[in-house]
Amino acid sequence: MRELLNDIDRWQADGKRVAVARVVDIEGSGPRGAGAAMAVSQDGEVSGSVSGGCVESAVVSEALAILAGEQPSRVVTFGYSDDEAFAVGLTCGGIIHLFIQPLEW
Amino acid sequence: MNSYQTFSALVRDNSPVALVTVVDGPSVGSTMVVTPTGVVGGSLGNADIDRVVSRDAIGELEAGRTLVRHYGPHGESTPEDLVDTETVRVFIESFSPPPLMWIFGAVDFTAALARVAKVLGYHVTVCDAREVFATRRRFPMADEVKVTWPSPMFTENGHRLTSRDAVCILTHDPKFDVPAIQGALATSAGYIGVMGSRKTHAKRLERMAEVGITSPADLARVHSPIGLDLGGRTPEETAISIVGEIIATRTGRNASPLGASDGAIH
Numbered sequence: 001m002r003e004l005l006n007d008i009d010r011w012q013a014d015g016k017r018v019a020v021a022r023v024v025d026i027e028g029s030g031p032r033g034a035g036a037a038m039a040v041s042q043d044g045e046v047s048g049s050v051s052g053g054c055v056e057s058a059v060v061s062e063a064l065a066i067l068a069g070e071q072p073s074r075v076v077t078f079g080y081s082d083d084e085a086f087a088v089g090l091t092c093g094g095i096i097h098l099f100i101q102p103l104e105w
Numbered sequence: 106m107n108s109y110q111t112f113s114a115l116v117r118d119n120s121p122v123a124l125v126t127v128v129d130g131p132s133v134g135s136t137m138v139v140t141p142t143g144v145v146g147g148s149l150g151n152a153d154i155d156r157v158v159s160r161d162a163i164g165e166l167e168a169g170r171t172l173v174r175h176y177g178p179h180g181e182s183t184p185e186d187l188v189d190t191e192t193v194r195v196f197i198e199s200f201s202p203p204p205l206m207w208i209f210g211a212v213d214f215t216a217a218l219a220r221v222a223k224v225l226g227y228h229v230t231v232c233d234a235r236e237v238f239a240t241r242r243r244f245p246m247a248d249e250v251k252v253t254w255p256s257p258m259f260t261e262n263g264h265r266l267t268s269r270d271a272v273c274i275l276t277h278d279p280k281f282d283v284p285a286i287q288g289a290l291a292t293s294a295g296y297i298g299v300m301g302s303r304k305t306h307a308k309r310l311e312r313m314a315e316v317g318i319t320s321p322a323d324l325a326r327v328h329s330p331i332g333l334d335l336g337g338r339t340p341e342e343t344a345i346s347i348v349g350e351i352i353a354t355r356t357g358r359n360a361s362p363l364g365a366s367d368g369a370i371h
Binding site: 001002005008009022024025029030033034035072073074075099101102103105 | 107108109113116117124126128129133134135136147171172173194196198200369370371
């Protein structure tokens, strides 16, 4: 999250709401470990990354839905063995658990 | 100040801080900011869970670990207490100060190594006794540039070095190298590397023996000639070979191509 602070501060100074997605757990092979983070502004601007580019666009959609109040803050899982069968996964075959929440703390 | 402002100020100050967030359970999304001395912002919902989790977060922060832990709604953590209660999953994320790299010798290789070390997140200090060379203007990428001999640098600041930190000695000058090696060996630095040709290295071993650096344990800590055998020549290529060796030293890998081996990558 360290590398996201400048972008988050700039967006908040412009009065924009911000969601943060953080990797909380990885099963099997994963490109980024727990703590990898990305921030998404209400306008869809993005800072940081949580994988090698495999799931970022899906994370942006989730983050915007959470900011819009259409979804609660929650753990979102991407990976081939996921029962909810998200359309995207990690090409390396791992499973990635992300917590996505509005930055309102 | 809200919790985020407290947290971001601590991170920017390179102070150790843990960000603690309920990721599943009744108070999902609630967040607490914890430093080694206790809670400095936010709450997970009640005083009981705050007390138990903040104590655990301090432990994780000291170990530099980031992970998910499980509790009951009031911080219950033993298996029998957790039967038939709701589970609160808490993500504890540790933000440790950046690791340190001290580079001795204000040469061209130093500028390249400082740049590469910054990419890896090191707090970089360049040291040289020569005032003309150890200047901010030559090393704008370094966090600190010190005009000093190695001995006082280690005497005054050596206690700050831990197993996460690296000392790279690029001077190739025995009157500078040997005291720097002695100073570095007296610290807990996880990596000590010294530049020089094989001939310089052989001569340096003699000088080291003269000052009593002979134990196999000490000699094994000194990576010399510094770096992995990548066959590179430029300062930038050399810098990559040095940080490659630093990473391999930390992970205990032998730095051969992944294609030449089997087994887990991470």
